[in-house]
Amino acid sequence: MATRDEIEELIARVKLRDRQAFSTLYAETSAKLYGVCLRVLKNRAEADEALQDVYVRIWNKADAYSANGYSPMTWLITMARNIAIDKLRARKAPSSGIEEAANLASPGLTPEGEVIAASERQRIMDCLEELEADRAGAVRGAYLDGDSYKDLAERYGVPLNTMRTWLRRSLLSLRDCLTR
Amino acid sequence: MTAATDHNDDDVALAGEYVLGLLPADDLRGFELRLRDSSDMRRLVVEWDEYFIPLAAEIPEVAPPPAIQARVERRLFGAPRRRWPLPWQGTLAGGLIAAALIVGLMFLTPPDQPDALATHTAQIAAEDRSLLIAATLDDDTGEIRLHRTEGAARAGRSLELWLIPEGADGPISLGLLGDDEVTVLTLAPEQRAALQGAVLAVSDEPEGGSPTGAPTGEVLAVGEISPAA
Numbered sequence: 001m002a003t004r005d006e007i008e009e010l011i012a013r014v015k016l017r018d019r020q021a022f023s024t025l026y027a028e029t030s031a032k033l034y035g036v037c038l039r040v041l042k043n044r045a046e047a048d049e050a051l052q053d054v055y056v057r058i059w060n061k062a063d064a065y066s067a068n069g070y071s072p073m074t075w076l077i078t079m080a081r082n083i084a085i086d087k088l089r090a091r092k093a094p095s096s097g098i099e100e101a102a103n104l105a106s107p108g109l110t111p112e113g114e115v116i117a118a119s120e121r122q123r124i125m126d127c128l129e130e131l132e133a134d135r136a137g138a139v140r141g142a143y144l145d146g147d148s149y150k151d152l153a154e155r156y157g158v159p160l161n162t163m164r165t166w167l168r169r170s171l172l173s174l175r176d177c178l179t180r
Numbered sequence: 181m182t183a184a185t186d187h188n189d190d191d192v193a194l195a196g197e198y199v200l201g202l203l204p205a206d207d208l209r210g211f212e213l214r215l216r217d218s219s220d221m222r223r224l225v226v227e228w229d230e231y232f233i234p235l236a237a238e239i240p241e242v243a244p245p246p247a248i249q250a251r252v253e254r255r256l257f258g259a260p261r262r263r264w265p266l267p268w269q270g271t272l273a274g275g276l277i278a279a280a281l282i283v284g285l286m287f288l289t290p291p292d293q294p295d296a297l298a299t300h301t302a303q304i305a306a307e308d309r310s311l312l313i314a315a316t317l318d319d320d321t322g323e324i325r326l327h328r329t330e331g332a333a334r335a336g337r338s339l340e341l342w343l344i345p346e347g348a349d350g351p352i353s354l355g356l357l358g359d360d361e362v363t364v365l366t367l368a369p370e371q372r373a374a375l376q377g378a379v380l381a382v383s384d385e386p387e388g389g390s391p392t393g394a395p396t397g398e399v400l401a402v403g404e405i406s407p408a409a
Contacts, residue, residue: 019253019257023249023253026249026252030243030244030248030249031241031242031243031244032236032239032241034241034242034243034244035239035240035241035242036236036239038242039239044350044393044394045392045393045394047244048244048245048248048392048393048394049391049392049393051244051248052248052251052252052255052391055249055252056252056255056256059252059256068222068226069222069223069226070226070229070230071230071233073233074229074230074233077233077236078229078233081201081236082201085201089201121234121235121237123234124231124232124234124235125234139200140235142200142201142202143200143232143235144235144236144238144239146201148201148202149202149204164202167197167200167202168193168196168197171192171193171196171197172189172192172193174196174231175192175196175231178231
């Protein structure tokens with residue numbers, strides 16, 4: 001995968017309507033962003049659609065990138081995650097793709113140290129460690145799988161409002177830890 | 181990353197919930213209004229996004245189906261770009277000349293006679309033979325040449341060609357059949373290696389091709405790929 005500076009440069013060129021740069025950006029980042037869409041949606045057809053929307057939005061919103069304060073991969077991954085979660089929330093019935101979900105949800109690290117530094121990763125991991133296991137699990141479920149309060153309340157067998165109270169408290173503890 | 185510490189807990193938690201995609205619809209609308217007007221709130225959101233992003237490192241990369249990039253470009257830029265320039269594009273300009281050449285080639289190369297360079301061929305046919313396409317493939321260059329001798333796309337619809345390798349999970353889009361009788365497409369290297377025992381299929385799709393990456397319309401014609409005689 002390209003380095004942070006290379007991705008930054010590609011986004012800057014996309015902003016100038018450089019189609020070749022857009023094509024290179026796609027080649028460098030689409031596997032990661034497709035992984036993010038699949039992780040949230042757990043359905044290939046929907047992830048295919050989401051990924052198209054992601055790159056259409058990247059092209060259309062590239063001019064807003066430099067002003068918004070994101071690092072390049074955060075901007076791209078956050079956009080992919082948001083589009084996938086929007087699609088997930090717009091679904092009428094929950095997905096029944098349980099087998100597919102099991103296949104896709106296999107944990108495991110991918111080698112991409114260039115973009116997301118190990119020290120940063122360790123920091124959020126350490127802070128999640130400080131939470132009770134259930135509460136850390138709920139935060140991870142919301143971030144990685146796009147779980148809603150309803151999903152989380154069912155999983156942990158608590159009322160929805162309790163879930164929300166827990167999670168908001170977890171967020172405040174996390175932030176305390178992260179800014180310590 | 182500099183953390184602002186002057187936010188109240190409620191805003192910090194709200195921004196975190198927003199970033200996680202957890203805000204209930206009512207709170208979401210209110211929050212988005214505040215986001216529009218408050219650079220402080222926007223900064224909180226960026227901070228949360230940056231805090232969480234290391235978690236995304238554990239999401240495995242998955243190569244998307246090859247057709248998606250072309251579909252994105254079609255949505256943004258209109259007509260699809262060819263991956264490789266056709267031989268005459270470098271030297272001769274203008275669609276008319278290209279069209280004349282295609283017609284000329286058709287006379288020189290009778291459709292029923294397999295391309296001398298082809299390594300594989302397929303007859304893609306509808307059951308009632310209302311759509312007939314002779315395909316010749318070259319697994320060295322990856323070129324697929326399709327000669328449509330019967331049938332056409334319906335008005336406002338497109339014909340899309342799919343490769344289904346033996347034992348594959350699903351069809352892989354190879355592209356759209358043009359309005360001309362002859363269409364030339366190019367296979368990706370990994371597809372060239374998967375021709376043995378594979379099947380070609382043509383489906384009826386919305387104009388510009390399937391929006392999902394998988395066939396959405398009726399499969400009109402199929403044909404098995406076999407080694408050229």
